[in-house]
Each structure stands twice: as C-alpha cells, then as structure tokens.
Amino acid sequence: MIQAERRQVRFRLSNRMKLFWMAVPFVIIVFIFNYIPLFGWIYAFFDYKPGVPLWKTPFAGLDYFKLMYDERKDLFNVLRNTMIMSVLGLLCTPLFAAFAIFLNEMRSKSFKKIVQITTTLPNFISWVLVYAVFFMFFSSDGFINKVLFHFGWIDSPTNVLGNNDIVWYVQTGIVMWKGLGWGAIIYLAAIAGIDQEQYDAAKVDGAGRFRTIWNITVPGILPTFFVLLLLDVSNMLSNGFDQYFVFYNPLVATHIEVLDYYTYRVGMLNSDFSYSTALGISKTVISITLLFTVNNLAKRIRGESII
Amino acid sequence: MKRFQIGEFSFHSINYIVYTLFMLLCIYPFYYILINSISSPDAIIDGVYFFPKGFTLDTYIQLFQSDNIINAFIVSASRAVIGTVVTVIACAFFSYLITKREMFARKFVYRFVIITMYLNAGLIPWYITMRGLGLKDNYLLYILPTIISAYFIILIKTYMESLPIVLEESAMMDGAGYLRLFSHIILPVCMPILATVAVFHAVNQWNSWTDNYFLVSNPKLQTLQLILLNYLRQAESMASDANRQLITSAAGITGFRVSSASVRLAITMIVTLPIMMVYPFMQRYFVKGIMMGAVKG
Known part of the structure; x- marks a missing residue:
C-alpha cells in the first residue's frame, strides 16, 4: 500500500516538469501574440515615424498624452x-x-x-x-x-x-x-x-x-x-x-x-x-x-x- | 374563469405576434437577398418581394467564373478549416495540460494565458507587431494569432474538470503517456465541447476581415468578406443611384453583363450561405454541452 503510494508520488514528480515543458510552446505563442504588442505601448512616448528605428526617434515624453488635451x-x-x-x-x-x-x-x-x-x-x-x-x-x-x-x-x-x-x-x-x-x-x-x-x-x-x-x-x-x-x-x-x-x-x-x-x-x-x-x-x-x-x-x- | 381565459388567449396571441414579427425581421432580409439574387436585373429594379421573378443564375455563374471570387472563397474557406483545426487541437491540449494538478507552475501558466482576455494593446501596437513578425501579406496571419484563445481554454478546461477521473486512471495504470491519454481517452469524450468551440471559431474565421483589411494587400490573399465590403463601398460611392444603368464592375471582373446590384446580392448570398449551413450544428452543440455518462459507455 505504502509502496504504491510512493510510486505514485515519484510518478507525479517526474511528470511535473514534463507537463510544464509541454505547455511552454503555447505560453510562447500567447506571449508573442498577446504580450509583445503591449511593448508597442512604448511608441506613445516617442515621435515614432514608420520606417525609422526606435533608437533613432526622439523621446517625446508625455507629449502625446498632452495632445489629447489639445x-x-x-x-x-x-x-x-x-x-x-x-x-x-x-x-x-x-x-x-x-x-x-x-x-x-x-x-x-x-x-x-x-x-x-x-x-x-x-x-x-x-x-x-x-x-x-x-x-x-x-x-x-x-x-x-x-x-x-x-x-x-x-x-x-x-x-x-x-x-x-x-x-x-x-x-x-x-x-x-x-x-x-x-x-x-x-x-x-x-x-x-x-x-x-x-x-x-x-x-x-x-x-x-x-x-x-x-x-x-x-x-x-x-x-x-x-x-x-x-x-x-x-x-x-x-x-x-x-x-x-x-x-x-x-x-x-x-x-x-x-x-x-x-x-x-x-x-x-x-x-x-x-x-x-x-x-x-x-x-x-x-x-x-x-x-x-x-x-x-x-x-x-x-x-x-x-x- | 372566463375572463381568465380571455386574458390567457390574448397574452399568447400577442406573444405569438411579437415573436413572429421579430423572427421575420431576422429571416426575411436574407430571404429577400436570396430571391433578388436569382431574379433578373430588370425584375430587381421593379422590386422582388416574395418569389423570384425572371429566374436566372447568371450572376452566380459569372461570379464563379471570375478568378478573384473563387480565390477569395478558397482563402476564406481554408482559413476557416485550417484555423479551426489548429485552434481546437491547441486549445484542447493546452486545457488538458492545465487540468493536471501536478504541473509545475500550473497556476501561473493558466493565469498568464487567461489574463489576455483583459489585455488589449490597441490597433497600432498590434499592427506594428504583426508587421514586425513578417505576417504582413502572409497567409499565416489568418491562422497563427488566434491559435490560443483564453475564452476557449476556459470553456474546455471547465468541461474537462467535470469528467470523472476514473476515466484516465485505468489507462494510466497501463502506463500510457500524457499524449496518448489525451488523444485516446480525453479527446473523444470532449467532443461536445470541442464541437462547440470549433463552430464558434469557424464562424469567427469566416467572418474575419479586419486582419485582411489592415495587413494584407496581396489580391491572392483577399477574403470574401473584404471583397463584399469593397463592392458595397463602390456602390455607395456611386450613391447617385438614380442612374441604375448596367455597369461593368471596376473591381477586376471584366466583361460583366449583369447589374452591379445583382453582383452585390449574389456575393452577399455566397458569404451568408456557409454560415447558414453550419448554423444548425451550432444550435445543437450549444445546448448539448453536458457530459453524458462516458464512464458507463
């Protein structure tokens, strides 16, 4: 009885990571399509122009939020x-x-x-x-x-x-x-x-x-x-x-x-x-x-x- | 007693009338478009209300001879089929993993996915991301972004949690791995909920057009929805509708000898019909969401 229980515990432990790794590809997909766009929020703080890389665009601070007021x-x-x-x-x-x-x-x-x-x-x-x-x-x-x-x-x-x-x-x-x-x-x-x-x-x-x-x-x-x-x-x-x-x-x-x-x-x-x-x-x-x-x-x- | 019966009678009469009127309001527009689309252009101008007049399938025949309509149909249908298969399998497998209590960081993984229901980056960040991922003018744009849906995960997970554990335990004793358990034991008993999710997603896919509008300009990848919208826009811009002459549509269908109204009607029908055809299944599966003694069977 106890042996059977132990076997089960070992089985569970070895599967903890296995399950996790099987879920990782899906987490990556979610990250790419749902979280990466959030990083795009940074564009609100720069004078972003299509085609110009971000490090070359001037920092705008809260200008665009002020623009809402204007x-x-x-x-x-x-x-x-x-x-x-x-x-x-x-x-x-x-x-x-x-x-x-x-x-x-x-x-x-x-x-x-x-x-x-x-x-x-x-x-x-x-x-x-x-x-x-x-x-x-x-x-x-x-x-x-x-x-x-x-x-x-x-x-x-x-x-x-x-x-x-x-x-x-x-x-x-x-x-x-x-x-x-x-x-x-x-x-x-x-x-x-x-x-x-x-x-x-x-x-x-x-x-x-x-x-x-x-x-x-x-x-x-x-x-x-x-x-x-x-x-x-x-x-x-x-x-x-x-x-x-x-x-x-x-x-x-x-x-x-x-x-x-x-x-x-x-x-x-x-x-x-x-x-x-x-x-x-x-x-x-x-x-x-x-x-x-x-x-x-x-x-x-x-x-x-x-x- | 008599007054009571009169009250009952009028209550039911009013009810029947109101619901019947609303049903007509929901159904007649589609019927109207159907009978107009198979009537002759001259009859359409006079008005076709109950039955087709001057029956003709010319518009449909011409439409199905034009490459871009067939192409759009294939794009829309294939995204519905491929997208649905991929999404249902992915969501089902992920939900299955999530129901396993022994999974490492299970709660975190689940929340990480579910929270996306409330996160909305907005149009421009989405647009820039998709472009950055190389999905502009790419067919995969129609498939990949919707692979995992938090809403579907919740539906499937809830259903799986209602299944008796006994189901799996016997197979586990035989030493079956998770993949085998999933494909041989879990998947078959989850069919009611998976069918529901599949129909939901297929309809969503068929109805999608904003991704097409914003990110795909390649004519080979146009969806039917956007083509229909373009026809409507065209008709709208010729809003001086008074001159209802036969026109040759400028949208790439050359040598057309049917009126632009007929074309709009027929395309509308082509876009609507597949929905109407999968629709009865939707009703059936929506009601039937409950597991029925899988252990016994």
Whole structure:
C-alpha cells in the first residue's frame, strides 16, 4: 500500500516538469501574440515615424498624452458619441431579459426552438454582412424606399443610413437586431436554473402569470442581469470598431465616430502612430480601472466577484 | 374563469405576434437577398418581394467564373478549416495540460494565458507587431494569432474538470503517456465541447476581415468578406443611384453583363450561405454541452 503510494508520488514528480515543458510552446505563442504588442505601448512616448528605428526617434515624453488635451474638441465629440451609444445600449439591456421571460412563457416547445434558431442567426454574421443587409434595405434603391415609393408615401428616397440626426438610434437598433436573440439565451439558461418548486408553489397559491413572473422569474434572473450590466459598464469605451467602420459615411461622420474608430483614423489614416497608441493606452487603462471598480462594487453588493 | 381565459388567449396571441414579427425581421432580409439574387436585373429594379421573378443564375455563374471570387472563397474557406483545426487541437491540449494538478507552475501558466482576455494593446501596437513578425501579406496571419484563445481554454478546461477521473486512471495504470491519454481517452469524450468551440471559431474565421483589411494587400490573399465590403463601398460611392444603368464592375471582373446590384446580392448570398449551413450544428452543440455518462459507455 505504502509502496504504491510512493510510486505514485515519484510518478507525479517526474511528470511535473514534463507537463510544464509541454505547455511552454503555447505560453510562447500567447506571449508573442498577446504580450509583445503591449511593448508597442512604448511608441506613445516617442515621435515614432514608420520606417525609422526606435533608437533613432526622439523621446517625446508625455507629449502625446498632452495632445489629447489639445485635441479635446475632437476627442470630446468622439467621447460623446461613444458614451451616448453605450448608454443607449445599456438602456436596452432589459429587453434581452424580457425577450427570454416572455419566450419562456410560450407553451409550444417547437415554436420556442424556431424562435431561438431564427433570432440568433444575425449574431453569427459579420458586420460586413450586416452592412450589406442594411444597405440593401435602406439605400436609395433598397427595399424600404421601393416599398414606400410603391405606396406613394414618399416622393424622394429617404436615406436612413445617411441621416446624422438619428444615427445613434439607428446604430443601437442595428445592435439590437444583431444581438437580441443571442443575448436572450443566457437569460433562458438562467430561467431554466430557477427551482421549479417555486413555480408549483405559486400556482397552488393561485398566483397569476404576471405575479409569478414578477415575484419568481425576475428575482431569479436578477443576478445574471446584474453581472452582465456591470460588464457592459466596464466596456463602455469599447463599442467596437467593425460596426462603426462599415456604417461610417461622410454624411454621418460627426455622430458615428466612436473612440475605436477615432484611434483607427488617427493611426491608420493620418499615420500618427504615437498619438493613436497613446489613445489606445488611455482606453485600456480606463477600461481596466472600470472593470475593477465594477468588480469591487459587485463584491460589496453581492459578496461575489464577477471576474 | 372566463375572463381568465380571455386574458390567457390574448397574452399568447400577442406573444405569438411579437415573436413572429421579430423572427421575420431576422429571416426575411436574407430571404429577400436570396430571391433578388436569382431574379433578373430588370425584375430587381421593379422590386422582388416574395418569389423570384425572371429566374436566372447568371450572376452566380459569372461570379464563379471570375478568378478573384473563387480565390477569395478558397482563402476564406481554408482559413476557416485550417484555423479551426489548429485552434481546437491547441486549445484542447493546452486545457488538458492545465487540468493536471501536478504541473509545475500550473497556476501561473493558466493565469498568464487567461489574463489576455483583459489585455488589449490597441490597433497600432498590434499592427506594428504583426508587421514586425513578417505576417504582413502572409497567409499565416489568418491562422497563427488566434491559435490560443483564453475564452476557449476556459470553456474546455471547465468541461474537462467535470469528467470523472476514473476515466484516465485505468489507462494510466497501463502506463500510457500524457499524449496518448489525451488523444485516446480525453479527446473523444470532449467532443461536445470541442464541437462547440470549433463552430464558434469557424464562424469567427469566416467572418474575419479586419486582419485582411489592415495587413494584407496581396489580391491572392483577399477574403470574401473584404471583397463584399469593397463592392458595397463602390456602390455607395456611386450613391447617385438614380442612374441604375448596367455597369461593368471596376473591381477586376471584366466583361460583366449583369447589374452591379445583382453582383452585390449574389456575393452577399455566397458569404451568408456557409454560415447558414453550419448554423444548425451550432444550435445543437450549444445546448448539448453536458457530459453524458462516458464512464458507463
């Protein structure tokens, strides 16, 4: 018995390093593709010009961070767009939960399944395809204009994707179209996890549908809702690049430009690598700070961290 | 009692209507694009809403005769297949190693990888790094950077930890090494989660275009997504859509006698269809994430 145990211990020890060395190639891959780019942050402190090696470029100190202040008019506009669209997105989060709650009330299993399959589809297409779809529906010879024209409701084509006044709402609507069905799945899982006995007890007590939803389902999914909301808050500055890149056009430029797009424009179109990097650093630092703040908040409120 | 039933009835009716409308909103656009892409250009101008009019596959035939579309299709499809195989195997093996408690510096290795979920260097540092690694205009750009994904590692590791240890112990007694244990015992029982990860990654790969946009200018390495985007941009820049004449697309497809609208519609369909085809699998595997008595079987 003891001998067998010893053999096992020796076996384990000899395998400690073996396992480690097998993992090393993967660690190297992660290092190359996820950590080395971080060293690129150093470009924010130099007057980096593409093609000139780093040791030949003059040190710039915090100049590029100060530049953010000098560019505050642009940056303010960009941050306003970013925050407004993020907040609109946050305001829509209860819809995900509502979508799941009411779907859960449906009796037909096959209907539920069909709803899930069809409404999650838009989540799996690229933003280029989303743009293709919306372009074909909203451009001047697209579906919407054809139909409106056909019924004689309009004389000249409307241009929804080029309307600066409504672009925030249009983009939020597009996000909801793409993500509503998929986002609801996590709530469906949460609802499935609620103790069925609670529902049975409510039924015995004669509680109606809406009472049951309000008193059992809603509290049951509240923790999920809360965690997702906090994660969204920590992601407020990153509404993503793809969507705003594909839907960007000169007509809506002032209202659609978000931080990720601005970073791209400054870096790639204006070739100002240093300033763009400085912007990226600030964004990451703020996002991580937000994440930890929100995490602490979650710990204090729920006694459980979210990351 | 009667009022209760009326309430029930209207509740369900409203529910059915709302969900059906939203389903239509999600599905009809694709149907609309499909029927338009197989209708004649003249019919498209008049409007095609329910069924194809003047059925023709000319656009598709012409598209599949042009080299750059076929080439882009091969690039997109191959990156989806190769990228997925490599990523799934790498993530699965790494997760397997991580589940071994006796590994030296296990916690550190795991955290080193997982923390990358929260680290984002930003566009320019990423761009400079990839260029520095020689991945500009290089096919490997589509495969290598996404080999290890923290998210997939978490999914697979969690699944593996739910497996009964008994599975491995018997094989270990026979003196099988880690590689053998992994490939013969662990891999087969992890199929549900690996299939989920595979479908996720394949869809991601198929949908990727920013890497192409920023770092690949070689026409031989263009992805379908970017070609579609270029067509849309082109159409957008001709925004004086009023003159809907037949045009010869300037994007390299010469001698085209189909309208630019048809081309856009058909390419959109070519890009969408593969997603729709792998999609049912996604649904199945997503729900089925739980291990089913592998010990017994």
